[in-house]
Amino acid sequence: MRITTHGTVVLTEPDILEGLYSKDLDDLGGVVVDDPQLVEQFNQAAISNADKFSPISVFEEIKVSIEEFDRINQSKWFMPQEYQDLDVGRWLLGQCDTDQERQRVEQELTIYDQYQMTMLLNYLKYLVDTMRSNNIVWGVGRGSSVASYCLYLIGVHKIDSLAFDLDIHEFLK
Numbered sequence: 001m002r003i004t005t006h007g008t009v010v011l012t013e014p015d016i017l018e019g020l021y022s023k024d025l026d027d028l029g030g031v032v033v034d035d036p037q038l039v040e041q042f043n044q045a046a047i048s049n050a051d052k053f054s055p056i057s058v059f060e061e062i063k064v065s066i067e068e069f070d071r072i073n074q075s076k077w078f079m080p081q082e083y084q085d086l087d088v089g090r091w092l093l094g095q096c097d098t099d100q101e102r103q104r105v106e107q108e109l110t111i112y113d114q115y116q117m118t119m120l121l122n123y124l125k126y127l128v129d130t131m132r133s134n135n136i137v138w139g140v141g142r143g144s145s146v147a148s149y150c151l152y153l154i155g156v157h158k159i160d161s162l163a164f165d166l167d168i169h170e171f172l173k
Contacts, residue, residue: 083126
């Protein structure tokens with residue numbers, strides 16, 4: 001198995017066989033393999049066992065830079081249009097009660113914009129709202145993400161980074 005610079009996992013024949021025998025690969029949908037002959041053989045067998053196996057694909061090298069790849073994928077967030085259209089910066093600022101909170105949110109939004117990660121905030125708002133509406137429990141907070149006051153306001157974690165004087169640069173370096 002190898003992982004490309006774009007994050008694609010490319011399996012070899014031994015990887016597939018090991019996964020099938022260990023039942024780790026019950027659903028092979030989305031699996032890519034370098035060897036076109038192996039893909040053809042597997043897919044022929046999968047046709048007769050369609051209730052058990054999805055077809056696999058031949059790996060094709062992605063011909064764009066990592067930056068362009070990220071930009072393309074970040075434009076395809078799977079969330080309702082209302083969350084895609086949400087002005088998350090305005091929403092976050094609306095959650096602030098003090099000038100200190102507003103300054104911190106503005107500082108973080110500048111950094112999120114710099115890294116072209118603003119849509120991530122929209123997605124996380126959607127994710128947290130969905131988990132709340134379905135009574136799904138998630139963690140209190142973990143790792144460097146607790147340094148983000150914006151994530152605290154959205155509800156991703158319950159650690160008030162202002163109260164603990166956590167530097168946003170611990171999260172967004």
